Amino acid sequence: MTLLPLLAAYFDISVDQLLTYNAQLTTAEIQRIYQQLKAEFGQRDGAILLKKIHDLVRQYYSCYPFVLQMGLLLVNHLDYLPGKDAAEKQRTYLTEARALFERVKNAAGDPELVVQARSYQAYCDLMLQQPEQVLAALGEFVPATIPPESLIAGAFQQLGRNDEALRTVQSALFQYLTELMSLLTNSLLLLSDQPAKFAETYQRTWQLATAFSFPEIHPVVVLNFLLGACLGFAHQRQIALLSQVLTRFETVLRQVVVPIKLQGDAYFDRIQPWLDQLEIGPQTPRNSNHLRRDLLRVLLGDPQIQALATEPTLAPQLQKLQTLLEVEQHDEPAE
Known part of the structure; x- marks a missing residue:
């Protein structure tokens, strides 16, 4: 109980809000936040938006689908964010996004999210010119898979x-x-x-x-x-x-x-x-x-x-x- 004020201060909310706080977002809420942030790129100062993204990630750090999308948001809009040149921006924000993807890969229990996070992390490694890490994460050959959509469609047909x-x-x-x-x-x-x-x-x-x-x-x-x-x-x-x-x-x-x-x-x-x-x-x-x-x-x-x-x-x-x-x-x- 003595930690509650500290936790509330960390998340910049009141203790009452903390006690009723829901750390998980619905798909509709993730869509809305992503759309809102995306619309603000090019309209507002990049440093302000970056702080907003950091605050949201901190607030919903255990909502792994949201963390994944914030990583993608950084990857797709890094040219709008603060930095002295394109090379520095790419290095800084790809590294930051990579850390978010690693968080999802290591902590999310959803196998589909883990696969997505691993692929996005490998993309960041590739763009950061670290090909050995890409191959170490994904292997050297395309994996053989059974397309799940065929099974889903077959199940619907049987029903x-x-x-x-x-x-x-x-x-x-x-x-x-x-x-x-x-x-x-x-x-x-x-x-x-x-x-x-x-x-x-x-x-x-x-x-x-x-x-x-x-x-x-x-x-x-x-x-x-x-x-x-x-x-x-x-x-x-x-x-x-x-x-x-x-x-x-x-x-x-x-x-x-x-x-x-x-x-x-x-x-x-x-x-x-x-x-x-x-x-x-x-x-x-x-x-x-x-x-x-x-x-x-x-x-x-x-x-x-x-x-x-x-x-x-x-x-x-x-x-x-x-x-x-x-x-x-x-x-x-x-x-």
Whole structure:
């Protein structure tokens, strides 16, 4: 009992609040807090937001799904946080996020949370250029698994609940396609010195994306893929292919409505309940209000792209994108 005032002071609450304090948040509460914090990036001072995140993590340190999401929040918005340069920010906040993921990995009893935390921790290690730790944590080969969604869908079928079985299959398909798009984007980076294989990967991936209407229902993963294709073709000086990708990049970019929310369509017409039950719901992990600005800065700031700015075919396209960037920067709210 004598520790209660000290505990109340630590959490910055009254003793009465401490006695009725619930250290666990619901999924809806986690979604709300994440959305609120994400919306404040770019609007409020980064140091204030960082303190807010620290206070919330301290307050809900035993709510492991929340701690996991706060780690992801740091990873996805580290460029908005205090620091003298990009390298320092990455080092500081990836290290901090890694510690949160390690906390979840070591303390959470939920096997799914532990697996997620281990993967996110390995991502931080990779970005911190510590590949040995990544391989030590995850191994050198992709593990063989039995997809749980097949078992869940089969169980629903046996119960005669076919609509829920279809929802399960659609949700898994949507998630696997998203992951596949990301893997194919990564493969472009590994094929930059193999022009023929690079071009084939680009064409096949674009066909896959358009077949499932991903430019409309998941534009972020498509734009990241197109950005990687642009940079690769610029490096290879493939002018015709680069022009084609720039046209597609601009088209998808202009169609984006922010803030972006993941959604289904006429084909993926059963996935909304699955999206809604995710820890952060259908919102994107990173603040999407500045998506166009951030992507355009990366594209137009690339030295290989800049070296091709006077090419007759590319010059008008790049100028249109530069004008779009200026509009995006002009419309930014004052911080």
